[in-house]
Amino acid sequence: MSQSQDHGVEAAATRLLDAARTLIPCDPVRGLLPDSTAATGYAVQTLLTRAAEEAGRRVVGRKIGLTSVAVQTQLGVDQPDFGVLFADAEVPDGGVAPADRLLQPKVEAEIAFVLGADLADDDLDEETVRRATRHVVPALEIVDSRIAGWDITFVDTVADNASGAMYVLGGRPTPLSEVDLPGVRMEMRDGAGELLSRGTGADCLGDPVLAVLWLARTCRGLGVPLRAGEVILSGALGPMVSISAGGSYTATLSSLGSVSVAVKPVVDPAAGPAVVRTVGLPR
Template sequence: MNPAIAKDVLQQFADELLEASRTMVPVAPLRDRLEGMGLQDAYEIQEAQLRHHLAAGRVLAGRKVGLTSLAMQAQLGVDSPDFGFFFDDMVHHEDARIPAAGFIAPKVEPEFGFVLKEDLSGPGVTREHAAAAIGEVYAAIEIIDSRIANWDIRLVDTVADNASCGAIAVGRTPLPVAVEDLAAVECTLRINGEARESGTGAAVMDDPVAPLAWLANVLGEQGVALKAGQLVLPGSFTKALPVVAGESATADFGDLGSLTINFS
């Protein structure tokens, strides 16, 4: 395809996804609609949406890393994570009542939330650099959603769709845990109080700090730094579970604390 035409198609896809976010009407999968569509194309679509939102005055609150578990990577046939962004108006807190109608087909994932105490700029960020940049660790839940119809996604679809990010919930009180102990922390995902899934921090690329270093290096190659005060979600302890209005979701970290949100 002519490069100029391909660029127009990428912008068209970005516009379609922006419209889907507004109308809650999903779009057809993108992967078969542009011959040879690759990962870089998908990130260009994501970046076009980010520029649109920033131009509209929305404030970037942080980044999320996805596909950090071997199970999810195997499902999509990939061997690396992906990432997306979220704004401050997408961040909720403990006991929030979140309208389910604000999403197309929401699912929840229990995660850590890292608030950075210093900038993190790649390339060249090591695991030690990333660990030193973490200020506080919070309980978090990512609400993932797909602007792609029926969750019919492969890697380029979800990357273009902002790594399927819908919203974020994060606790107000830091978890009393050392960064070096994160891999051993256990978390249970509860729906309406019922334990449904559980895992440890080791499910997140064997070490929840590793996705943070990976993200800093990937963004660094684009000339973008993670900033002090930003929130980063490194990936889920468990597979995602769907939620509907009237249900609650809890990321239960046992003696360390928990975070519950409610869907109305």
């Protein structure tokens, strides 16, 4: 990249960092960038990831977004995107996600893969992904955009860590050989039992294994292959649901079990606002 292009990428990263630090949504970053390519979006995301790691956060996996054809069409793209998962972003199954750390969150149900082997070879295919998968579990992903009003294009969401925020892993570990992933049926309900979202494994690129294969090939091409032990959120099985503070959400996936989370403020109002860690760009 030229010096002016680098400046645009750094300016976009700074804008997103400020939004995360202040918990005030920002303007889209696409106007700061030299172009709207995936490579430019990932250049911003890489700066944010490095800044987070320098502040002590640990990457433990990846998340895949835009696996729905309808959403791809809406954003005018023909491929998914991905972000990183941080260890401190995991919420225990049945636990509380702190609303104080979220801006404008939504929740979606997914199938999470836990890898037992690296996916770094040249001959990656569906069977390679299956052999490398230790097990799968049901998951909830809390997505959140640092960009006001979710006014995002493809490059905006890629830059913003694919709109990632928090995640929950539930159910029991299930070997791939024991489940037909495309045939998995998902229902998400709120605390009152109202149905909020419904879908199947086939709604994730036809088969969540194909989503993980896409990710494995993409990350290998970028020089950051998937490694044993990583958690991979393979993509939404149904429509995202807007979250309200104080709400609770449970997704039940046939053959895999259920996973749930509550979203509540966790800061004592008398103690003042939540303290948000300041993260700066790496130098």
